[in-house]
Amino acid sequence: MPQLRNGVAAAGPGAKALDPRAERDHQAISRLADDLLPALIAKLSASGLGEIEIREGEWKARLRRPAGADRAAPAAAEGHPAPGHAAGRGPAASHGRGLVEERDEHTLEEEAEASANLPIVAISPAVGVYHPRKDLATGMRVRAGDRLGTVDVLGVREEVVAPVDGVIGLSLAEAGEAVEYGQELIRIELPENAHGLDAIGSDREAAAVLGEA
């Protein structure tokens, strides 16, 4: 069965005692961390651009390679960015990138270390029945954009793709399982980090790290 929410529990209307503004900020940071950053990092790595900025509402996130980024540039120049640069994790990333988040002109500096534990996952493109690729196995190397499986929507197959270069990690959904739009299906690990699978935090932890900075 799909991952359905029995939402009365934690998120009930009465439970929201946080200051609305703080909560809104928290949600924005969460969204940035969960949805936008992994994709953005992948784009930056793949592009060879020096800087990428996106805006959502009153938030913007900017990723910048340091001036004279000697590690990223050669890889990009060769036309196949090294996997390590793809996701902004690991030692290369922590030295290699500055992450800046701004709101209302007040700058909130974020060090790249803060995002070191961001989980990267391939998500479902639609509501339907999930079929992973037959040969998909933990530890397999994939490139950003590789097809990892499909979600069958009334007989039409929508592709599940790898959001970044990396290594197939934990499967979060079973073959033949009904999945909803945006559901997390497969963790993607980064090679340098592959020894530390356990160190990959949950979404919430990652968001909390960002939020406290």
Add this chain to the structure above:
Amino acid sequence: MFSKILIANRGEIALRILRACRTLGVGAVVAYSEADRDSLAAQLADEAICIGPADSRRSYLSAPAVISAAVVTGCDAIHPGYGFLAEDAGFADVVRAHGLTFIGPPAEVLERFASKEATRRLLEAHGLRTIPGSGMLRDEAHALEEAERIGYPVLIKPSAGGGGKGMRLIRSPRELESSFKVSRSEAKAAFGDDSLYMEKYLEDNRHLEVQVAVDRFGHAIHMGERDCSVQRRHQKILEETPSPALTEAARQELCSRAVRAVVEAGYENLGTLEFLVDARGDAYFIEINCRIQVEHPITEMCTGIDMVAMQLEIAAGEPLAISQSDVVSQGHAIEFRILAEDPGDDFRPQGGHVLGYLAPGGPGVRMDTHLYPGYEVPSYYDSLLGKLSVWAPDRAQAIARGDAALRELLVDGLTTNIDLHRAILANQVFIDGKVTTNLLDRVGSAAFVASGDR
């Protein structure tokens, strides 16, 4: 009856359908877009499933997403609510092709009543008076010819339209020449169909509608009428029942004529026939809405009927459980559409964060809303925050209860039209029951609110 249905809508109507399911013992799955993850319906539902991103074209308007969600959650029917896919014959057909039931009129019925122009001719043939109008307008020359025959002023209307969108009031041949092409491209952009027709514009008209229900076996009832004359730009903002414009005899005549016509024309399920009533009291049929309507609660308050439950029963193939003599409408009810927009600022829609929310109470007060404190109103959808409905034994008391409830209703953090509603209740034209559809637009809503402050 169904065992489990998919609710393919959002906001207050998703909640309303969920409530009907619970009282009937029918399971319900709420389908939501990413923007509605924190919606009240998604939170209160036993099951909820994300069907797509905020953009409704890829979620609430996506037939594959909606149907796939129903299939994978094991539903046997889909309730489309209002708007979105509610009157889409193609969708209803595909739903059936997947072995599911569309909760609404069957696809052929939706198809038969899809074109407003064809529907007017159909129901005219079954005894309803219609407004003098044109057929499909071929081109500008044809439009000018038809306007001359019908007599100015005329309304240009998109055949595929609804909710007042794309309508244009034309007072002279000159105006017609300057706006015909624009209307056509607007219709194309809004509805994907640029067919236009024209009808005579009735100045100072009232807008009435008759609520009917027809089961698969052709048994039918009407549940009285609603007066929706308080409008701005052809959008209803306050509705009441019964209409202060009709005598009891005129009401019976209008309602029974309406229900007879739709049964003869082969209608099925809940439906609403809309009429314009001119200064002489003559009612002209204008269109039929093949869905549950926003303003259904006032009919429920006066008749005691759960119309959404009735809709499910009809769609499930059950015969109507009551006949016309069982429908007894008592007292008077008024609905206020609470919108996130600023009447003092040309009704600009307002999104934002609900800092505080407090529902009014007391005898005869009903609130249908998806608001809660802390809720973030998404900017992707319409501006309806909820509906406050009040009931009382007579109209004067209903107005008094309405005003008391509006004073109690608190929506903190958003600009709403609550003050406009209070101004309407205090307005002598409204108190006298003489509102016509052009009143708000003629006076100007800002001036209207200001006059209410005095």
